[in-house]
Amino acid sequence: PPAESISLAEFESFAVDRLRLLKVVENLGVSYVRGGDAYKAKLESELRKLKFPYKALVEDDYDARRKDHISHFILRLAYCQSEELRRWFLQQEMDLFRYRFNELTDVLRQKFLDHVNLSFEAISEDLKNELANELYTSTPGLSMAKVKEQMFYKVGLSDAVDLFRARRVFIKDGFAFVPLKDIDAIVLNNYRKNLSKALALTARSLPSIQSDERLQPLLNHLSHSYVGPDYSVQKNTGKISLEHIDALSVKSFPLCMRQLHRALRDNHHLRHGGRMQYGLFLKGIGLTLEQALEFWKKEFIRGKVDADKFDKGYAYSIRHNYGKEGKRTDYTPYSCMKIIMSNPPSQGDYHGCPFRHSDPELLKQKLQAYKVPPSGITQILELVKGMHYQLACQKYFELTHDVDDVGFSLNHPNQYFAESQRILSGGREVKKEPTHLGNSQQKTNSQESVNSNSAPISSNTTADSELEGLEAYFTED
Ligand code: SF4
Numbered sequence: 001p002p003a004e005s006i007s008l009a010e011f012e013s014f015a016v017d018r019l020r021l022l023k024v025v026e027n028l029g030v031s032y033v034r035g036g037d038a039y040k041a042k043l044e045s046e047l048r049k050l051k052f053p054y055k056a057l058v059e060d061d062y063d064a065r066r067k068d069h070i071s072h073f074i075l076r077l078a079y080c081q082s083e084e085l086r087r088w089f090l091q092q093e094m095d096l097f098r099y100r101f102n103e104l105t106d107v108l109r110q111k112f113l114d115h116v117n118l119s120f121e122a123i124s125e126d127l128k129n130e131l132a133n134e135l136y137t138s139t140p141g142l143s144m145a146k147v148k149e150q151m152f153y154k155v156g157l158s159d160a161v162d163l164f165r166a167r168r169v170f171i172k173d174g175f176a177f178v179p180l181k182d183i184d185a186i187v188l189n190n191y192r193k194n195l196s197k198a199l200a201l202t203a204r205s206l207p208s209i210q211s212d213e214r215l216q217p218l219l220n221h222l223s224h225s226y227v228g229p230d231y232s233v234q235k236n237t238g239k240i241s242l243e244h245i246d247a248l249s250v251k252s253f254p255l256c257m258r259q260l261h262r263a264l265r266d267n268h269h270l271r272h273g274g275r276m277q278y279g280l281f282l283k284g285i286g287l288t289l290e291q292a293l294e295f296w297k298k299e300f301i302r303g304k305v306d307a308d309k310f311d312k313g314y315a316y317s318i319r320h321n322y323g324k325e326g327k328r329t330d331y332t333p334y335s336c337m338k339i340i341m342s343n344p345p346s347q348g349d350y351h352g353c354p355f356r357h358s359d360p361e362l363l364k365q366k367l368q369a370y371k372v373p374p375s376g377i378t379q380i381l382e383l384v385k386g387m388h389y390q391l392a393c394q395k396y397f398e399l400t401h402d403v404d405d406v407g408f409s410l411n412h413p414n415q416y417f418a419e420s421q422r423i424l425s426g427g428r429e430v431k432k433e434p435t436h437l438g439n440s441q442q443k444t445n446s447q448e449s450v451n452s453n454s455a456p457i458s459s460n461t462t463a464d465s466e467l468e469g470l471e472a473y474f475t476e477d
Helices: 008-031 037-049 062-079 083-103 106-115 125-138 144-149 157-165 180-204 206-210 215-223 242-251 255-267 272-285 289-300 307-313 315-321 336-341 360-369 374-385 389-401 413-424 457-474
Strands: 152-156 170-172 175-179
Touching: 008 037, 008 062, 008 083, 008 215, 008 389, 037 083, 062 083, 062 180, 062 215, 083 180, 125 144, 125 170, 125 175, 152 157, 152 180, 157 175, 157 180, 175 180, 180 206, 206 215, 242 255, 242 289, 242 413, 255 272, 255 413, 272 289, 272 315, 272 413, 289 307, 289 315, 307 315, 336 389, 360 374, 374 389, 389 413
Parallel strands: none
Antiparallel strands: 152 175, 170 175
């Protein structure tokens, strides 16, 4: 692990950039063939953009390598906290490592193996020619021409157990002769084992790190972290009219919000978790405070809540969401990570992410009801099984908008909405609807425009802790 001192600002920005990188790795791994030309080109461009080393061991860019090293260890701290987080982090780091390892030249690959004490030594051309027949007959999938072309490594049997068991490798004098095409699997296995062990060890030292009040909120937030715009920007405020919400919920809402909207219309009520998740989403798509009050009240009084009870029990919390009560914090809509990772729904709740929190059979039925084609449903369920919930949602977007490639990496329900509107309006912003309510919303606090290159972690951390304080106002279910 790195031993130098760094500022908190650097700590945060390194971690956020690596998280962005790992998100891209996850996305590319699902959208492209790993190791294919498009995959490599896109990953290289992202590495350059985020200023990480893109040709490992070749460049002499100290800053990029330093950032690479430190950011990896910061995310270890943030992502060792649960089995689910560890698995996600391991998978993305492995894919990144595979890409980098395969990009190395033969000389650098050997240098790397020596450096990490994996004493796999490439055999000489003479020895390879001498053993060519044995190598050819013992290594499935290699023609004689390929045997001549490929490098072979002499590997101790304990490192090549899988190949040895599957009778896929030539053995002589206690060594396996492994072709280059299989060596990366051995190295990766080794890397997985070590990283997995390291994450378990890091998890044990967490209590001492968590007692550091500067790091604890940062690390906690990173593991739920969202690294795009926070959609607190009110640029669409007043551009949505209440009459259009039903139609919009079908066309442009992500599944989580469509589910909440349906439940609200059916039951004329939503419990606390649902009101928070849906209410802030609606605020993010442009509902003014006045519209929000009208929207929720109309629906609630159709159920068991009368107007007076609504005004006393619920209106306060809606004004609170808009920063008009209590600490006057202008709350930001929840990101996918926040929805996926925190506050799972229980019986009678409709909040959460259906890709993460619904039973697969129920999810399948829902998708069928929403006319998603069977082949698409299979793809979505596969992604869900692999725990790629946001990618499953992206697939749902593609299928419901009839596009082959969403062209963005989904991280936020409001981003889903904005992208959907962009496509449906032919590349333009949400159309301004004539509305008597107009744009009367005034921001009262500091969460003004935050663009995707900024790191909203600190501000969100504050908002998160304040949100917790807000729970008290929502005792009424
Ligand atoms: Fe909603 Fe995000 Fe889940 Fe999609 S992935 S359903 S936008 S929480």
